[in-house]
Amino acid sequence: MARALINMPKTAKRGEIVEVRAMIAHPMETGYRIGPNGSNIPRDIIRRFACSYDGEEVFWADLHPAVSANPFIAFTLVASTSGVIEFTWTDDAGRTQTASATITVG
Secondary structure, eight states: OOOEEEEOOSEEOTTOEEEEEEEEOOOOBOSOSBOTTSSBOOOBOEEEEEEEETTEEEEEEEOOTTSOSSOEEEEEEEOOSSEEEEEEEEETTSOEEEEEEEEEEO
């Protein structure tokens, strides 16, 4: 897949609500566009996005062909413990792209 960008605070107070923003560079081809050779460009979309906080899934989204290229997802979570936040994007072919960020809770 492609490059993923994560934007979130590196530190937070216990119980604070933090905003997490995640974007991945991906064409999100629907399979309906015609390519330069006159045939359809094969479908290639990200089907699922999931976020785990300290090993527990805290957010997920199923994506569909109507989602634009380079999908951007923003959500909030409650900072409870210091740990790793893992992000996973899965496409039609079952390929995954992962990224992670660490948050320190004080």
